[in-house]
Amino acid sequence: MLEIGMVLLMGVFAWLTIHSHLLRLSVVYMAIFSLLAAFVFVFHGAPELAIAEAVIGSGLVTLLYLVALQRYxxxxxxxxxxxxxxxxxxxxxxxxxxxxxxxxxxxxxxxxxxxxxxxxxxxxxxxxxxxxxxxxxxxxxxxxxxxxxxxxxxxxxxxxxxxxxxxxxxxxxxxxxxxxxx
Amino acid sequence: MAERSLITQMIVGLLYPFMLLLGFYLILNGHYTPGGGFQGGSTFAMLFVARYVVFPVADMSSEHLHLLQRLFLALILVVPILVLFSGFLAGASEYSGMYLTLMDLFIGVQVGFGLGVAVFRFAFFKGIGPSWRF
Amino acid sequence: MIRMASAALFVLVVFVGVTVLTTRYQEKLEPTMYEYMVENFQRDTAAHNAVAAILLNYRMYDTMFEALILLTAIIGMKQFLPSAGEFTGGKSGRGADTTDWSGDSPKQG
Structure with missing residues (x-):
């Protein structure tokens, strides 16, 4: 049940990522999307992938996008x-x-x-x-x-x-x- | 450089040692628990980004990081050839844990420095303007 | 608006269809490598984590070339993203030799 809710929330945040007017907000929505994806990986029994997704998708890529937005x-x-x-x-x-x-x-x-x-x-x-x-x-x-x-x-x-x-x-x-x- | 937000600096400064600890934990316990070289190395790369968020100064040469990355790549290529493919581990299984830890450490350092170079390249990118020419 | 709605409908239908098909009609392949690795990885490699055993022992070539791919990506990035201090061409001539740029300059909205 929790897993289905998280998958649906992933869809919601993917939609928000595309349709938000501020790029900065888009980046934050994408970080939440990655975090939900990491939780779904945990539910499917792949903790290694979940760690990689949480660190890279939710941390590294988000900060890199924010740095790029600030620089550019x-x-x-x-x-x-x-x-x-x-x-x-x-x-x-x-x-x-x-x-x-x-x-x-x-x-x-x-x-x-x-x-x-x-x-x-x-x-x-x-x-x-x-x-x-x-x-x-x-x-x-x-x-x-x-x-x-x-x-x-x-x-x-x-x-x-x-x-x-x-x-x-x-x-x-x-x-x-x-x-x-x- | 413009001054940074104090909240960001404090939070990143608080999280910094824990990120270091998490990276070492993921690498050194990679053969017992979920984790391993790639995940720990990415956590190390997060340290570079956190450092940039607090101190946006290009005082760290990406050339040195790249040299270290190439060195550790050579180790990743050489150590399995000498230890694993030569059949050394088949006779001495007590060294297997040591080999796994060592390889995890090499991969972690390689991935961490590699992604660190990428982060520094992005962060100190000069920008594409009208003066940009190849 | 109609285009967007039809696209959303298409995506929804594909999503539901794929989900239902993959959960209803699962096909189990014969476990050959899988069973061997799950049974013997502890004795073969002394690892307590099957993923570490596969990545660092059974499939070592995979890991080696993955590391090589990362190095290749970094080399390409160094080639195409000049960082400050290493590339100083044309900085003084900004705006002096170009009068009006007709093309859009990319910027944040």
Missing amino acids: RVYTICVASDRHSEALSDSYIKGMENNEIVHRIRRFCMSREFEPEIVFSSKSVKEAMSDSRYDLVITHENGETHVYGPSNSYVIVELELMFQMDGANSGIRFGRYTREGL
Whole structure:
């Protein structure tokens, strides 16, 4: 009876693994699935397999997946230039790369273990905002840098706080946007 | 590196010696109780992962681990050829337990270091970006 | 929705069918190696655990080549996953020579 219940629960957790919206939750469901599989092995009289399944499936693979999830978070920053004439020239890109604000954002991403990827685009700010590939949109106009982030992102809040605490928020303005509203 | 959660550090630190103990138990009692080289070795590999969770520092060279793994693989290949296939154990059965324990230990260390190399490769992987080229 | 429901129905039917078939109509093969090993493993190998006896004595070649397979897998992993410090190509040129990547960069949602 217990065994049949565990097999049914395995099916439930397999379904949850596929259909959960958070990858982190998926990994936890998969660990529970492996643990139930180990119990089923015990009921079938294979304790060696049960130990191997519990150690590898429930421990090693879960931790490896969590490490991979933590390591692999790419944070895509779009530098929108809005079709300026000098946009995307080498000197513009070099200047933007050596910009102090971009440097700070990059260092912030490194400290949070994101991998910053800076994309230079000729799109306008609105087009860049509506593109779901970009997590942060930077634009540079009349000597002032505008940083836009999605309104449901906590990263933009922390970023704004960091600029305020460092006292480096002189030439910079922050904005939020919602993707549905655009 | 970003600071880690204190809860994770405490729990992993508490579990660390017990994982070491469980690995040795599984390996050394492999011919009496369920367990054996592969299971104990995987538990040793869990130690590497736990170490990475607390200290994400690449101060352990995966080359040394790989060298040890190759060394123990050579032992796994050589010891049965000398002891088992030569018919030595058929005449002296009092050494059989020693042989089983020794082989379990070799397999455990080999599997543990092998999976440890795999874990370190995954953990300190540089990442696939636009700069990635073969 | 209909596709998903039909797929779920198919999986359920196969699961129930396989379970019923394998539990109702079991076929027992003639035990030849099995009986010999269960009776004699303690005398032959001095192990108290039949699995250890089979893995480390009766089927030693299997264990040896299993260890070899693990080494092969690790060598392949070392070949294709460059770790930090050993591979430093193209780090400074990020973003400078590429203007806009049209392809999707994989990332966590």
